[in-house]
Amino acid sequence: MEPSQAVTPPYLATPLRLEPFRALTLAPQRVGDAAAARAFARPYREVAGRLRRWQATGRVLRDETPGLYLHEYTADGITVRGIVGALDMSRRAPDLASRAVLPHEGIYPHRAHDLAERMLVMKLNPAPILLVHRGPAETRHVIAALLKEEPQRRFTDRGDQRHRVWPIRGADLDRVHASLLDSRPVIADGHHRYAAYLQLQQAHPGTAWDRGLAMLVDQDDTPLQLGAIHRVLRRVKLTTLGDALVGGPHALEASSREAAVSALGTDTLAVTDGRTWAILRLDLQGDRSAVEAFHDDVLPALATPPAAIGYLHTADETLHKVRRDRDLAVLMPAPDFDLVHRIVAHDRLLPEKATSFQPKPSTGVLMRSVDDE
Incomplete structure (x- = not known):
């Protein structure tokens, strides 16, 4: 779909x-x-x-x-x-x-x-x-x-x-x-x-x-607790993501697993192909969420779109689903309720699987x- x-x-x-x-x-x-x-x-x-x-x-x-x-x-x-x-x-x-x-x-x-x-x-x-x-x-x-x-x-x-x-x-x-x-x-x-x-x-x-x-x-x-919903991009390489972001407002920086996970935040995602880790820094203007920037800016910049996108509720499950050197795991930050409310109050919708209320x-x-x- x-x-x-x-x-x-x-x-x-x-x-x-x-x-x-x-x-x-x-x-x-x-x-x-x-x-x-x-x-x-x-x-x-x-x-x-x-x-x-x-x-x-x-x-x-x-x-x-x-x-x-x-x-x-x-x-x-x-x-x-x-x-x-x-x-x-x-x-x-x-x-x-x-x-x-x-x-x-x-x-x-x-x-x-x-x-x-x-x-x-x-x-x-x-x-x-x-x-x-x-x-x-x-x-x-x-x-x-x-x-x-x-x-x-x-x-x-x-x-x-x-x-x-x-x-x-x-x-x-x-x-x-x-x-x-x-x-x-x-x-x-x-x-x-x-x-x-x-x-x-x-x-x-x-x-x-x-x-x-x-x-x-x-x-x-x-x-209710707002949790992140992470992504697995099928048949997308880390180098392909890096090439797509060169010269743009978003930046991909090499990192270790510990540093990437620690950096995860409002405008920062952690990315891995199962072997190498990186930090994806987003350029968020105004009341814009990380999940919007990722879907509206980052994914369209890829030379070839993902063969499929998987949505997982835990980091461990997300990493388990990645086929090494063939897929990308993208760990997302948990959204903020007040930001979500401001977004929808201004007549914007979030991408699919943006929030997990629990x-x-x-x-x-x-x-x-x-x-x-």
């Missing part, structure tokens, strides 16, 4: 609204269990009936009263809290100033279409998309008060994530609604599901498909059935 085939999904219009829904939850012993994924597998037309049968036998729990939910999860020592609700998808932004949700990557229309078809047949949002913002003080006050109360659910799942869930109803619900109206969160995870929500809303306006499940995380409260919650803690609305 060529990057040029990626497109920007439509923008939602302000104000941001998370609506109440009746949560479905897999029984704790099934959350985080790989076998539980079969509940959402083909044939998708059987998923809704399967969940109803599981509900009758206690393997799926259903809330009778709609609400928003505070979901706290802990993975690998990192705790994240977010408000989960049915995001109103029914209004499109007429201009950039009216945007309520900011995607930071483009989407491939066929992937979004496939996801929309799957959800339509399942009659289900099986997991929330992940949104992140710097939350208002009023919402944090509501969350702080909820944390003093006993959660509705508390358990450790099969993947060793710890979960606590509180419903948000009544006066607290009104306070959260009012405090979030001016929020403009960034999509941290779920760009294609977001685009699928938009397709479903457009095809079925005035129905439960006017909404799609979302989790809103406050980066000032329990921040940790993500296990599937099955909070689900939304459109048959319940």
Whole structure:
């Protein structure tokens, strides 16, 4: 799939609204269990009936009263809290100033279409998309008060994530609604599901498909960790990269492994062909990220483009994938959330696989059935 085939999904219009829904939850012993994924597998037309049968036998729990939910999860020592609700998808932004949700990557229309078809047949949002913002003080006050109360659910799942869930109803619900109206969160995870929500809303306006499940995380409260996504350039030699940068604003300098890795930073990448190491220094002007400069300036300068690009989340895995003297490993710096927000607020999208927001919650803690609305 060529990057040029990626497109920007439509923008939602302000104000941001998370609506109440009746949560479905897999029984704790099934959350985080790989076998539980079969509940959402083909044939998708059987998923809704399967969940109803599981509900009758206690393997799926259903809330009778709609609400928003505070979901706290802990993975690998990192705790994240977010408000989960049915995001109103029914209004499109007429201009950039009216945007309520900011995607930071483009989407491939066929992937979004496939996801929309799957959800339509399942009659289900099986997991929330992940949104992140710097939350208002009023919402944090509501969350702080909820944390003093006993959660509705508390358990450790099969993947060793710890979960606590509180419903948000009544006066607290009104306070959260009012405090979030001016929020403009960034999509941290779920760009294609977001685009699928938009397709479903457009095809079925005035129905439960006017909404799609979302989790809103406050980066000032329990921040998601932004990790780097490294690159492996197939059939690109270190000398070819060096030749492409001669006389340009970017510079490639020979180095040792230790020095190259130590130099990794906002405008500096570490590069190796599995034998020789180098430091790639980028010329970043204004609010420009390293991943933008690499994809917009460095890759096009190569005499021959990579045969393929691999994307890896750890340096060790990246180096393991390099075929010595045949490929290049490019170790990228971790992005900064405020820089990402400034980029998308100015109507720019980052290249594919630019960010890795972690940790993500296990599937099955909070689900939304459109048959319940």
